[in-house]
Amino acid sequence: MARITAGVTTSHVPAIGAAIDLGKTQQEYWAPLFKGYEYSKRWIGEQKPDVILLVYNDHASAFSMELMPTFAIGTGEKFQPADEGWGPRPVPEVVGHPELAAHIAQSVIQQDFDLTLVNRMDVDHGLTVPLSLMFGQPGAWPCKVIPIAVNVVLYPPPSGRRCYELGKALRRAVDSFDGDLNVQVWGTGGMSHQLQGPRAGLINREFDNDFLERLVNDPEGLSQMPHVEYMREAGSEGIELVMWLVMRGALDDKVTEKHRFYHVPASNTAVGHLILENS
Known part of the structure:
Protein backbone atom coordinates (compact mmCIF):
# COMPACT_ATOMS: atom_id res chain seq x y z
CA MET A 1 0.00 0.00 0.00
CA ALA A 2 1.01 3.62 -0.40
CA ARG A 3 2.31 5.33 2.72
CA ILE A 4 3.06 8.87 3.82
CA THR A 5 6.53 8.72 5.33
CA ALA A 6 7.44 12.35 5.92
CA GLY A 7 6.41 15.97 5.72
CA VAL A 8 8.32 19.09 4.73
CA THR A 9 7.52 22.74 5.27
CA THR A 10 9.31 25.60 3.59
CA SER A 11 8.78 29.17 2.52
CA HIS A 12 8.47 29.75 -1.22
CA VAL A 13 9.82 33.29 -1.61
CA PRO A 14 10.07 34.17 -5.35
CA ALA A 15 13.40 35.95 -4.82
CA ILE A 16 14.88 32.61 -3.69
CA GLY A 17 14.06 31.18 -7.10
CA ALA A 18 15.69 34.16 -8.79
CA ALA A 19 18.82 33.73 -6.67
CA ILE A 20 19.07 30.08 -7.74
CA ASP A 21 18.36 30.80 -11.41
CA LEU A 22 20.88 33.67 -11.56
CA GLY A 23 23.67 31.82 -9.74
CA LYS A 24 23.62 34.02 -6.63
CA THR A 25 23.32 31.31 -3.97
CA GLN A 26 26.88 31.84 -2.68
CA GLN A 27 26.63 35.61 -2.45
CA GLU A 28 27.01 37.03 1.06
CA TYR A 29 23.31 37.88 1.33
CA TRP A 30 21.99 34.50 0.17
CA ALA A 31 24.60 31.99 1.39
CA PRO A 32 23.26 31.67 4.98
CA LEU A 33 19.80 30.84 3.67
CA PHE A 34 20.93 28.11 1.29
CA LYS A 35 23.21 26.64 3.94
CA ILE A 52 5.11 14.54 -3.33
CA LEU A 53 1.74 16.07 -2.50
CA LEU A 54 2.83 19.69 -2.69
CA VAL A 55 0.51 22.14 -0.98
CA TYR A 56 0.99 25.70 -2.19
CA ASN A 57 -0.93 28.79 -3.25
CA ASP A 58 -1.18 30.01 -6.80
CA HIS A 59 -0.20 33.66 -7.35
CA ALA A 60 -2.61 34.53 -10.19
CA SER A 61 -0.84 32.21 -12.64
CA ALA A 62 -3.43 29.43 -12.92
CA PHE A 63 -6.30 31.15 -11.11
CA SER A 64 -7.49 34.74 -10.73
CA MET A 65 -10.17 36.81 -9.03
CA GLU A 66 -12.52 35.48 -11.72
CA LEU A 67 -12.06 31.89 -10.52
CA MET A 68 -10.48 31.00 -7.18
CA PRO A 69 -11.17 27.53 -5.74
CA THR A 70 -10.63 27.07 -2.02
CA PHE A 71 -8.93 23.70 -2.58
CA ALA A 72 -7.78 22.32 -5.94
CA ILE A 73 -5.81 19.25 -6.99
CA GLY A 74 -3.75 18.88 -10.15
CA THR A 75 -4.82 15.66 -11.85
CA GLY A 76 -2.89 16.09 -15.10
CA GLU A 77 0.14 14.24 -16.39
CA LYS A 78 2.40 17.30 -16.63
CA PHE A 79 2.51 20.89 -15.41
CA GLN A 80 4.65 23.58 -17.01
CA PRO A 81 6.48 26.33 -15.06
CA ALA A 82 4.37 29.48 -15.22
CA ASP A 83 5.36 32.76 -16.84
CA GLU A 84 4.88 35.18 -13.94
CA GLY A 85 5.70 38.26 -15.99
CA TRP A 86 9.40 37.75 -16.70
CA GLY A 87 9.32 34.36 -18.41
CA PRO A 88 9.03 30.88 -16.90
CA ARG A 89 11.71 29.77 -14.43
CA PRO A 90 14.38 27.63 -16.14
CA VAL A 91 13.36 24.50 -14.24
CA PRO A 92 12.08 21.11 -15.41
CA GLU A 93 8.43 20.47 -16.13
CA VAL A 94 6.54 18.95 -13.22
CA VAL A 95 5.37 15.39 -13.84
CA GLY A 96 2.15 14.46 -12.08
CA HIS A 97 0.67 11.15 -10.95
CA PRO A 98 -2.84 11.10 -12.44
CA GLU A 99 -3.74 7.69 -11.00
CA LEU A 100 -2.99 8.66 -7.40
CA ALA A 101 -4.44 12.15 -7.90
CA ALA A 102 -7.73 10.70 -9.17
CA HIS A 103 -7.86 8.30 -6.23
CA ILE A 104 -7.19 11.15 -3.79
CA ALA A 105 -9.88 13.28 -5.42
CA GLN A 106 -12.49 10.54 -5.14
CA SER A 107 -11.52 9.67 -1.57
CA VAL A 108 -11.34 13.24 -0.29
CA ILE A 109 -14.52 14.39 -2.03
CA GLN A 110 -16.31 11.39 -0.51
CA GLN A 111 -15.06 12.70 2.84
CA ASP A 112 -16.94 15.96 2.13
CA PHE A 113 -14.01 18.09 0.94
CA ASP A 114 -15.03 19.76 -2.31
CA LEU A 115 -11.77 19.64 -4.26
CA THR A 116 -11.63 21.31 -7.66
CA LEU A 117 -10.07 18.98 -10.23
CA VAL A 118 -7.57 20.70 -12.52
CA ASN A 119 -6.36 18.71 -15.51
CA ARG A 120 -4.27 21.49 -17.01
CA MET A 121 -2.52 24.38 -15.29
CA ASP A 122 0.85 26.05 -15.08
CA VAL A 123 2.60 26.05 -11.70
CA ASP A 124 4.35 29.13 -10.35
CA HIS A 125 7.09 29.84 -7.80
CA GLY A 126 4.85 28.66 -4.97
CA LEU A 127 5.49 25.12 -6.19
CA THR A 128 8.80 25.33 -8.06
CA VAL A 129 10.86 27.20 -5.44
CA PRO A 130 10.37 24.47 -2.79
CA LEU A 131 11.41 21.85 -5.34
CA SER A 132 14.56 23.85 -6.15
CA LEU A 133 15.42 24.28 -2.46
CA MET A 134 15.17 20.55 -1.81
CA PHE A 135 16.47 19.09 -5.09
CA GLY A 136 18.77 21.76 -6.49
CA GLN A 137 18.96 22.13 -10.27
CA PRO A 138 18.46 18.68 -11.82
CA GLY A 139 17.70 18.04 -15.47
CA ALA A 140 14.41 16.48 -14.36
CA TRP A 141 12.67 16.42 -10.98
CA PRO A 142 13.49 13.04 -9.40
CA CYS A 143 9.92 12.23 -8.38
CA LYS A 144 6.34 12.89 -9.37
CA VAL A 145 4.43 15.81 -7.89
CA ILE A 146 0.71 16.30 -7.29
CA PRO A 147 -0.06 20.03 -6.89
CA ILE A 148 -2.63 20.89 -4.22
CA ALA A 149 -3.54 24.57 -4.40
CA VAL A 150 -5.11 26.40 -1.45
CA ASN A 151 -6.66 29.84 -1.71
CA VAL A 152 -4.89 32.20 0.70
CA VAL A 153 -5.05 35.14 -1.71
CA LEU A 154 -8.72 36.08 -2.05
CA TYR A 155 -10.94 36.50 1.01
CA PRO A 156 -12.14 34.28 2.63
CA PRO A 157 -9.33 31.72 2.97
CA PRO A 158 -9.98 28.37 4.66
CA SER A 159 -9.40 28.11 8.38
CA GLY A 160 -6.37 26.42 9.86
CA ARG A 161 -8.71 23.79 11.26
CA ARG A 162 -10.15 23.03 7.83
CA CYS A 163 -6.63 22.71 6.41
CA TYR A 164 -5.59 20.39 9.24
CA GLU A 165 -8.62 18.19 8.59
CA LEU A 166 -7.85 18.17 4.86
CA GLY A 167 -4.44 16.77 5.75
CA LYS A 168 -6.10 13.96 7.66
CA ALA A 169 -8.38 13.25 4.69
CA LEU A 170 -5.33 13.12 2.41
CA ARG A 171 -3.70 10.64 4.77
CA ARG A 172 -6.72 8.34 4.62
CA ALA A 173 -6.77 8.63 0.84
CA VAL A 174 -3.11 7.71 0.44
CA ASP A 175 -3.41 4.87 2.95
CA SER A 176 -6.19 3.35 0.84
CA PHE A 177 -4.34 3.54 -2.49
CA ASP A 178 -3.48 0.12 -3.92
CA GLY A 179 0.12 0.74 -4.91
CA ASP A 180 3.53 0.63 -3.29
CA LEU A 181 4.46 4.31 -3.10
CA ASN A 182 6.65 6.37 -0.78
CA VAL A 183 4.69 9.61 -0.46
CA GLN A 184 5.65 12.89 1.17
CA VAL A 185 3.42 15.88 1.91
CA TRP A 186 4.87 19.39 1.72
CA GLY A 187 3.29 22.55 3.10
CA THR A 188 4.70 25.77 1.65
CA GLY A 189 4.44 29.54 2.04
CA GLY A 190 5.01 31.92 4.93
CA MET A 191 6.41 32.70 7.39
CA SER A 192 5.58 36.17 8.73
CA HIS A 193 5.50 38.80 6.02
CA GLN A 194 3.43 41.64 4.65
CA LEU A 195 3.91 43.05 1.18
CA GLN A 196 1.90 46.27 1.32
CA GLY A 197 0.58 49.04 3.53
CA PRO A 198 2.06 50.64 6.67
CA ARG A 199 3.28 47.25 7.98
CA ALA A 200 5.08 46.24 4.77
CA GLY A 201 8.24 44.35 5.69
CA LEU A 202 6.81 43.00 8.97
CA ILE A 203 8.74 40.07 10.42
CA ASN A 204 7.74 38.53 13.76
CA ARG A 205 10.48 36.16 14.91
CA GLU A 206 8.76 35.26 18.17
CA PHE A 207 5.53 34.28 16.44
CA ASP A 208 7.34 32.34 13.72
CA ASN A 209 9.41 30.25 16.11
CA ASP A 210 6.42 29.57 18.32
CA PHE A 211 4.52 28.43 15.23
CA LEU A 212 7.33 26.01 14.32
CA GLU A 213 7.33 24.56 17.83
CA ARG A 214 3.57 24.16 18.00
CA LEU A 215 3.38 22.67 14.51
CA VAL A 216 5.61 19.85 15.71
CA ASN A 217 4.22 19.34 19.21
CA ASP A 218 0.74 20.91 19.38
CA PRO A 219 -0.81 20.83 15.89
CA GLU A 220 -4.30 20.25 17.26
CA GLY A 221 -4.16 23.43 19.33
CA LEU A 222 -2.42 25.37 16.59
CA SER A 223 -5.18 24.46 14.14
CA GLN A 224 -7.61 26.51 16.25
CA MET A 225 -5.77 29.80 15.64
CA PRO A 226 -8.22 32.28 14.06
CA HIS A 227 -7.50 34.27 10.91
CA VAL A 228 -7.29 37.54 12.82
CA GLU A 229 -4.33 36.25 14.84
CA TYR A 230 -2.42 35.31 11.69
CA MET A 231 -3.10 38.78 10.32
CA ARG A 232 -2.18 40.61 13.52
CA GLU A 233 0.95 38.64 14.37
CA ALA A 234 2.27 37.43 10.99
CA GLY A 235 1.07 40.08 8.54
CA SER A 236 -1.40 39.86 5.70
CA GLU A 237 0.61 37.23 3.82
CA GLY A 238 1.29 35.24 6.98
CA ILE A 239 -2.03 33.50 6.38
CA GLU A 240 -0.08 31.23 4.00
CA LEU A 241 0.93 29.30 7.11
CA VAL A 242 -2.44 27.53 7.20
CA MET A 243 -1.06 25.42 4.34
CA TRP A 244 1.56 23.98 6.69
CA LEU A 245 -1.32 22.52 8.70
CA VAL A 246 -2.36 20.42 5.69
CA MET A 247 1.05 18.77 5.83
CA ARG A 248 0.88 18.28 9.59
CA GLY A 249 -2.58 16.78 9.46
CA ALA A 250 -1.31 14.12 7.05
CA LEU A 251 1.33 12.88 9.51
CA ASP A 252 1.17 10.86 12.71
CA ASP A 253 0.19 12.62 15.92
CA LYS A 254 3.74 12.10 17.15
CA VAL A 255 6.53 12.73 14.68
CA THR A 256 10.31 12.75 14.61
CA GLU A 257 11.78 16.16 13.88
CA LYS A 258 14.78 15.70 11.60
CA HIS A 259 15.60 19.32 10.78
CA ARG A 260 14.53 22.84 11.71
CA PHE A 261 15.75 26.06 10.13
CA TYR A 262 14.75 29.71 10.45
CA HIS A 263 16.33 32.69 8.73
CA VAL A 264 15.64 36.38 8.16
CA PRO A 265 15.57 38.13 5.89
CA ALA A 266 15.09 36.63 2.46
CA SER A 267 13.87 39.53 0.40
CA ASN A 268 11.30 41.01 2.81
CA THR A 269 10.26 37.71 4.36
CA ALA A 270 11.07 35.32 7.19
CA VAL A 271 11.99 31.83 5.96
CA GLY A 272 11.07 28.74 7.96
CA HIS A 273 11.74 25.09 7.21
CA LEU A 274 10.94 21.77 8.90
CA ILE A 275 11.47 18.11 8.05
CA LEU A 276 9.27 15.71 10.01
CA GLU A 277 9.17 11.93 9.75
CA ASN A 278 6.40 9.59 10.77
CA SER A 279 7.49 7.46 13.67
Missing part, protein backbone atom coordinates in the same frame (compact mmCIF):
# COMPACT_ATOMS: atom_id res chain seq x y z
CA GLY A 36 20.05 25.83 5.91
CA TYR A 37 18.95 23.47 3.14
CA GLU A 38 22.19 21.50 2.78
CA TYR A 39 21.01 18.82 5.21
CA SER A 40 17.64 18.76 3.44
CA LYS A 41 19.19 17.90 0.09
CA ARG A 42 21.13 15.02 1.63
CA TRP A 43 18.06 13.80 3.49
CA ILE A 44 15.75 13.75 0.49
CA GLY A 45 18.44 12.06 -1.58
CA GLU A 46 18.30 9.21 0.92
CA GLN A 47 14.50 9.17 1.24
CA LYS A 48 13.80 9.01 -2.51
CA PRO A 49 10.06 9.76 -2.46
CA ASP A 50 7.99 8.44 -5.34
CA VAL A 51 5.38 11.18 -5.10
Whole structure:
Protein backbone atom coordinates (compact mmCIF):
# COMPACT_ATOMS: atom_id res chain seq x y z
CA MET A 1 0.00 0.00 0.00
CA ALA A 2 1.01 3.62 -0.40
CA ARG A 3 2.31 5.33 2.72
CA ILE A 4 3.06 8.87 3.82
CA THR A 5 6.53 8.72 5.33
CA ALA A 6 7.44 12.35 5.92
CA GLY A 7 6.41 15.97 5.72
CA VAL A 8 8.32 19.09 4.73
CA THR A 9 7.52 22.74 5.27
CA THR A 10 9.31 25.60 3.59
CA SER A 11 8.78 29.17 2.52
CA HIS A 12 8.47 29.75 -1.22
CA VAL A 13 9.82 33.29 -1.61
CA PRO A 14 10.07 34.17 -5.35
CA ALA A 15 13.40 35.95 -4.82
CA ILE A 16 14.88 32.61 -3.69
CA GLY A 17 14.06 31.18 -7.10
CA ALA A 18 15.69 34.16 -8.79
CA ALA A 19 18.82 33.73 -6.67
CA ILE A 20 19.07 30.08 -7.74
CA ASP A 21 18.36 30.80 -11.41
CA LEU A 22 20.88 33.67 -11.56
CA GLY A 23 23.67 31.82 -9.74
CA LYS A 24 23.62 34.02 -6.63
CA THR A 25 23.32 31.31 -3.97
CA GLN A 26 26.88 31.84 -2.68
CA GLN A 27 26.63 35.61 -2.45
CA GLU A 28 27.01 37.03 1.06
CA TYR A 29 23.31 37.88 1.33
CA TRP A 30 21.99 34.50 0.17
CA ALA A 31 24.60 31.99 1.39
CA PRO A 32 23.26 31.67 4.98
CA LEU A 33 19.80 30.84 3.67
CA PHE A 34 20.93 28.11 1.29
CA LYS A 35 23.21 26.64 3.94
CA GLY A 36 20.05 25.83 5.91
CA TYR A 37 18.95 23.47 3.14
CA GLU A 38 22.19 21.50 2.78
CA TYR A 39 21.01 18.82 5.21
CA SER A 40 17.64 18.76 3.44
CA LYS A 41 19.19 17.90 0.09
CA ARG A 42 21.13 15.02 1.63
CA TRP A 43 18.06 13.80 3.49
CA ILE A 44 15.75 13.75 0.49
CA GLY A 45 18.44 12.06 -1.58
CA GLU A 46 18.30 9.21 0.92
CA GLN A 47 14.50 9.17 1.24
CA LYS A 48 13.80 9.01 -2.51
CA PRO A 49 10.06 9.76 -2.46
CA ASP A 50 7.99 8.44 -5.34
CA VAL A 51 5.38 11.18 -5.10
CA ILE A 52 5.11 14.54 -3.33
CA LEU A 53 1.74 16.07 -2.50
CA LEU A 54 2.83 19.69 -2.69
CA VAL A 55 0.51 22.14 -0.98
CA TYR A 56 0.99 25.70 -2.19
CA ASN A 57 -0.93 28.79 -3.25
CA ASP A 58 -1.18 30.01 -6.80
CA HIS A 59 -0.20 33.66 -7.35
CA ALA A 60 -2.61 34.53 -10.19
CA SER A 61 -0.84 32.21 -12.64
CA ALA A 62 -3.43 29.43 -12.92
CA PHE A 63 -6.30 31.15 -11.11
CA SER A 64 -7.49 34.74 -10.73
CA MET A 65 -10.17 36.81 -9.03
CA GLU A 66 -12.52 35.48 -11.72
CA LEU A 67 -12.06 31.89 -10.52
CA MET A 68 -10.48 31.00 -7.18
CA PRO A 69 -11.17 27.53 -5.74
CA THR A 70 -10.63 27.07 -2.02
CA PHE A 71 -8.93 23.70 -2.58
CA ALA A 72 -7.78 22.32 -5.94
CA ILE A 73 -5.81 19.25 -6.99
CA GLY A 74 -3.75 18.88 -10.15
CA THR A 75 -4.82 15.66 -11.85
CA GLY A 76 -2.89 16.09 -15.10
CA GLU A 77 0.14 14.24 -16.39
CA LYS A 78 2.40 17.30 -16.63
CA PHE A 79 2.51 20.89 -15.41
CA GLN A 80 4.65 23.58 -17.01
CA PRO A 81 6.48 26.33 -15.06
CA ALA A 82 4.37 29.48 -15.22
CA ASP A 83 5.36 32.76 -16.84
CA GLU A 84 4.88 35.18 -13.94
CA GLY A 85 5.70 38.26 -15.99
CA TRP A 86 9.40 37.75 -16.70
CA GLY A 87 9.32 34.36 -18.41
CA PRO A 88 9.03 30.88 -16.90
CA ARG A 89 11.71 29.77 -14.43
CA PRO A 90 14.38 27.63 -16.14
CA VAL A 91 13.36 24.50 -14.24
CA PRO A 92 12.08 21.11 -15.41
CA GLU A 93 8.43 20.47 -16.13
CA VAL A 94 6.54 18.95 -13.22
CA VAL A 95 5.37 15.39 -13.84
CA GLY A 96 2.15 14.46 -12.08
CA HIS A 97 0.67 11.15 -10.95
CA PRO A 98 -2.84 11.10 -12.44
CA GLU A 99 -3.74 7.69 -11.00
CA LEU A 100 -2.99 8.66 -7.40
CA ALA A 101 -4.44 12.15 -7.90
CA ALA A 102 -7.73 10.70 -9.17
CA HIS A 103 -7.86 8.30 -6.23
CA ILE A 104 -7.19 11.15 -3.79
CA ALA A 105 -9.88 13.28 -5.42
CA GLN A 106 -12.49 10.54 -5.14
CA SER A 107 -11.52 9.67 -1.57
CA VAL A 108 -11.34 13.24 -0.29
CA ILE A 109 -14.52 14.39 -2.03
CA GLN A 110 -16.31 11.39 -0.51
CA GLN A 111 -15.06 12.70 2.84
CA ASP A 112 -16.94 15.96 2.13
CA PHE A 113 -14.01 18.09 0.94
CA ASP A 114 -15.03 19.76 -2.31
CA LEU A 115 -11.77 19.64 -4.26
CA THR A 116 -11.63 21.31 -7.66
CA LEU A 117 -10.07 18.98 -10.23
CA VAL A 118 -7.57 20.70 -12.52
CA ASN A 119 -6.36 18.71 -15.51
CA ARG A 120 -4.27 21.49 -17.01
CA MET A 121 -2.52 24.38 -15.29
CA ASP A 122 0.85 26.05 -15.08
CA VAL A 123 2.60 26.05 -11.70
CA ASP A 124 4.35 29.13 -10.35
CA HIS A 125 7.09 29.84 -7.80
CA GLY A 126 4.85 28.66 -4.97
CA LEU A 127 5.49 25.12 -6.19
CA THR A 128 8.80 25.33 -8.06
CA VAL A 129 10.86 27.20 -5.44
CA PRO A 130 10.37 24.47 -2.79
CA LEU A 131 11.41 21.85 -5.34
CA SER A 132 14.56 23.85 -6.15
CA LEU A 133 15.42 24.28 -2.46
CA MET A 134 15.17 20.55 -1.81
CA PHE A 135 16.47 19.09 -5.09
CA GLY A 136 18.77 21.76 -6.49
CA GLN A 137 18.96 22.13 -10.27
CA PRO A 138 18.46 18.68 -11.82
CA GLY A 139 17.70 18.04 -15.47
CA ALA A 140 14.41 16.48 -14.36
CA TRP A 141 12.67 16.42 -10.98
CA PRO A 142 13.49 13.04 -9.40
CA CYS A 143 9.92 12.23 -8.38
CA LYS A 144 6.34 12.89 -9.37
CA VAL A 145 4.43 15.81 -7.89
CA ILE A 146 0.71 16.30 -7.29
CA PRO A 147 -0.06 20.03 -6.89
CA ILE A 148 -2.63 20.89 -4.22
CA ALA A 149 -3.54 24.57 -4.40
CA VAL A 150 -5.11 26.40 -1.45
CA ASN A 151 -6.66 29.84 -1.71
CA VAL A 152 -4.89 32.20 0.70
CA VAL A 153 -5.05 35.14 -1.71
CA LEU A 154 -8.72 36.08 -2.05
CA TYR A 155 -10.94 36.50 1.01
CA PRO A 156 -12.14 34.28 2.63
CA PRO A 157 -9.33 31.72 2.97
CA PRO A 158 -9.98 28.37 4.66
CA SER A 159 -9.40 28.11 8.38
CA GLY A 160 -6.37 26.42 9.86
CA ARG A 161 -8.71 23.79 11.26
CA ARG A 162 -10.15 23.03 7.83
CA CYS A 163 -6.63 22.71 6.41
CA TYR A 164 -5.59 20.39 9.24
CA GLU A 165 -8.62 18.19 8.59
CA LEU A 166 -7.85 18.17 4.86
CA GLY A 167 -4.44 16.77 5.75
CA LYS A 168 -6.10 13.96 7.66
CA ALA A 169 -8.38 13.25 4.69
CA LEU A 170 -5.33 13.12 2.41
CA ARG A 171 -3.70 10.64 4.77
CA ARG A 172 -6.72 8.34 4.62
CA ALA A 173 -6.77 8.63 0.84
CA VAL A 174 -3.11 7.71 0.44
CA ASP A 175 -3.41 4.87 2.95
CA SER A 176 -6.19 3.35 0.84
CA PHE A 177 -4.34 3.54 -2.49
CA ASP A 178 -3.48 0.12 -3.92
CA GLY A 179 0.12 0.74 -4.91
CA ASP A 180 3.53 0.63 -3.29
CA LEU A 181 4.46 4.31 -3.10
CA ASN A 182 6.65 6.37 -0.78
CA VAL A 183 4.69 9.61 -0.46
CA GLN A 184 5.65 12.89 1.17
CA VAL A 185 3.42 15.88 1.91
CA TRP A 186 4.87 19.39 1.72
CA GLY A 187 3.29 22.55 3.10
CA THR A 188 4.70 25.77 1.65
CA GLY A 189 4.44 29.54 2.04
CA GLY A 190 5.01 31.92 4.93
CA MET A 191 6.41 32.70 7.39
CA SER A 192 5.58 36.17 8.73
CA HIS A 193 5.50 38.80 6.02
CA GLN A 194 3.43 41.64 4.65
CA LEU A 195 3.91 43.05 1.18
CA GLN A 196 1.90 46.27 1.32
CA GLY A 197 0.58 49.04 3.53
CA PRO A 198 2.06 50.64 6.67
CA ARG A 199 3.28 47.25 7.98
CA ALA A 200 5.08 46.24 4.77
CA GLY A 201 8.24 44.35 5.69
CA LEU A 202 6.81 43.00 8.97
CA ILE A 203 8.74 40.07 10.42
CA ASN A 204 7.74 38.53 13.76
CA ARG A 205 10.48 36.16 14.91
CA GLU A 206 8.76 35.26 18.17
CA PHE A 207 5.53 34.28 16.44
CA ASP A 208 7.34 32.34 13.72
CA ASN A 209 9.41 30.25 16.11
CA ASP A 210 6.42 29.57 18.32
CA PHE A 211 4.52 28.43 15.23
CA LEU A 212 7.33 26.01 14.32
CA GLU A 213 7.33 24.56 17.83
CA ARG A 214 3.57 24.16 18.00
CA LEU A 215 3.38 22.67 14.51
CA VAL A 216 5.61 19.85 15.71
CA ASN A 217 4.22 19.34 19.21
CA ASP A 218 0.74 20.91 19.38
CA PRO A 219 -0.81 20.83 15.89
CA GLU A 220 -4.30 20.25 17.26
CA GLY A 221 -4.16 23.43 19.33
CA LEU A 222 -2.42 25.37 16.59
CA SER A 223 -5.18 24.46 14.14
CA GLN A 224 -7.61 26.51 16.25
CA MET A 225 -5.77 29.80 15.64
CA PRO A 226 -8.22 32.28 14.06
CA HIS A 227 -7.50 34.27 10.91
CA VAL A 228 -7.29 37.54 12.82
CA GLU A 229 -4.33 36.25 14.84
CA TYR A 230 -2.42 35.31 11.69
CA MET A 231 -3.10 38.78 10.32
CA ARG A 232 -2.18 40.61 13.52
CA GLU A 233 0.95 38.64 14.37
CA ALA A 234 2.27 37.43 10.99
CA GLY A 235 1.07 40.08 8.54
CA SER A 236 -1.40 39.86 5.70
CA GLU A 237 0.61 37.23 3.82
CA GLY A 238 1.29 35.24 6.98
CA ILE A 239 -2.03 33.50 6.38
CA GLU A 240 -0.08 31.23 4.00
CA LEU A 241 0.93 29.30 7.11
CA VAL A 242 -2.44 27.53 7.20
CA MET A 243 -1.06 25.42 4.34
CA TRP A 244 1.56 23.98 6.69
CA LEU A 245 -1.32 22.52 8.70
CA VAL A 246 -2.36 20.42 5.69
CA MET A 247 1.05 18.77 5.83
CA ARG A 248 0.88 18.28 9.59
CA GLY A 249 -2.58 16.78 9.46
CA ALA A 250 -1.31 14.12 7.05
CA LEU A 251 1.33 12.88 9.51
CA ASP A 252 1.17 10.86 12.71
CA ASP A 253 0.19 12.62 15.92
CA LYS A 254 3.74 12.10 17.15
CA VAL A 255 6.53 12.73 14.68
CA THR A 256 10.31 12.75 14.61
CA GLU A 257 11.78 16.16 13.88
CA LYS A 258 14.78 15.70 11.60
CA HIS A 259 15.60 19.32 10.78
CA ARG A 260 14.53 22.84 11.71
CA PHE A 261 15.75 26.06 10.13
CA TYR A 262 14.75 29.71 10.45
CA HIS A 263 16.33 32.69 8.73
CA VAL A 264 15.64 36.38 8.16
CA PRO A 265 15.57 38.13 5.89
CA ALA A 266 15.09 36.63 2.46
CA SER A 267 13.87 39.53 0.40
CA ASN A 268 11.30 41.01 2.81
CA THR A 269 10.26 37.71 4.36
CA ALA A 270 11.07 35.32 7.19
CA VAL A 271 11.99 31.83 5.96
CA GLY A 272 11.07 28.74 7.96
CA HIS A 273 11.74 25.09 7.21
CA LEU A 274 10.94 21.77 8.90
CA ILE A 275 11.47 18.11 8.05
CA LEU A 276 9.27 15.71 10.01
CA GLU A 277 9.17 11.93 9.75
CA ASN A 278 6.40 9.59 10.77
CA SER A 279 7.49 7.46 13.67
